[in-house]
Amino acid sequence: MGPQDANISGNVHGGVILKMIEQAGLIVSTRHCNVMRTHESTSEDEFEQCVAGLVRVEKTDFVQPMYIGEVAQLHAEITHTAYHSMEVQVRVWAEDVMHGTKRMTNEATLWYVPTSVKTLGKVLPIPKISYLSAEEEAAGWERYNKQKEARRRQGLGSTVSFTMAEVEHLMDQDNCITEHSVPYAQSSLIHLAGVTDCNFASYVNGGVTMKLMDEVAGITAFKHCKTTVVTASMDAVNFHQPIPRGSVMHVVGRPSFTSKHSIEIEVFVDMETMFKGHSKKQRAVHAFFTFVSLSNNKEVLDIPHLKVQTEGEISRFKEGAARYELRKQARSKGKKQHQNAASCS
Structure with missing residues (x-):
């Protein structure tokens, strides 16, 4: 590397x-x-x-x-x-x-x-x-x-996952937003899917999409924490639609939950295909990333609490808390399995 x-x-x-x-x-x-x-x-x-x-x-x-x-x-x-x-x-x-x-x-x-x-x-x-x-x-x-x-x-679509209309509304807001709120850290990236992004069937490689998603998630986490942040995990990702070459990829991330030492970022990719002057935007990929904040000495820092304001933000925060508990249980189970394997070897 x-x-x-x-x-x-x-x-x-x-x-x-x-x-x-x-x-x-x-x-x-x-x-x-x-x-x-x-x-x-x-x-x-x-x-x-x-x-x-x-x-x-x-x-x-x-x-x-x-x-x-x-x-x-x-x-x-x-x-x-x-x-x-x-x-x-x-x-x-x-x-x-x-x-x-x-x-x-x-x-x-x-x-x-x-x-x-x-x-x-x-x-x-x-x-x-x-x-x-x-x-x-x-x-x-x-x-x-x-x-x-x-x-x-x-x-089928999550009842709390943010919609395209909701994101566009947030993007249109001015910069007078409360620090550590959801709109404050929200980030976006627009990418034109070119030849080097695609496989030989002319669809964007999944790895290219995930790299763009991780970059947007990292920027979002940095804007919230104002410190060095690193990826801790990525939850299940579903690729709902293949993204053909020539599509415009809209990658958007925003914080959905914070614990004491971690921040969850919801990221989605909408693809826009343009034919004869008309465009149609479709949800292509959706995922949750978890980041931790580090000091210059690589010590884990506390995460500023996410200020949720709207009904949708509060619902998403509660769902994020449930996912956080599931991650803790999975980590605990994984540690026990590794310890058992080590004791048997």
Whole structure:
């Protein structure tokens, strides 16, 4: 990792890591579908090349920071295949080649769908992987059904998620806003999806989108805290719509909840496609990022309390508090599992 990968605190930018994770998942899932389908096809006419498209990212943990000068190592593995989607587990390690040490920094679960290169938008079937046991396969189907239900619920739209009209209203306000309020820290970015942002099916890579989202979330957290902030985690991300090349991407972030030592940022991406002088904006991606505030000595600082004012902001704060408790429970459970694994080894 080089200086171009650094954030303002000198560590590797969280968005850079998210982009690498997605690229690893894209490679292993696209390779699996094309290689296995080549073996299963009886003729060249029967074989149809595909590229895997990211549809969901489960909670991504930033376990430890990665530093400039370390070598990033990623391992991606397909752990479940359904008929039209596959689960990919990705783990990231940072290797210090000067001292010969290695440590895990990130882990994530991603879901991909293979789409035809020849016929854009056509979803292809996935060759099945081999499982070590029936129990392993059953567990995979359980995870599949769980994420499918989560995508369905989120696709219906959250009652507290802020709408395009609400965001545009906030953007039109003047700068006389209360410090540490939601509008005070809200940030936005407009990006034109170009050739280098896209895969060879001409859709924006999921990693590119997540990097932009992390950047906007980081700016929002910085505006609220006025200190160095780093990404701690990213909750489940759903990619509702593929973003075609040439689209205008509107990335907006705003604080939704604060605890004593963390701030949650809600981020969404709206895409605007323009045809014959007319434009249509659609919600493409939505996610929650969690940041912590650090001093110059890398000590965790208290977060200023978020001042919620409107009914929607109060509702979103309550939902953020519920997600915060779930994260604490998940971290506690994960620590116990690691301790048990260490004691058995």
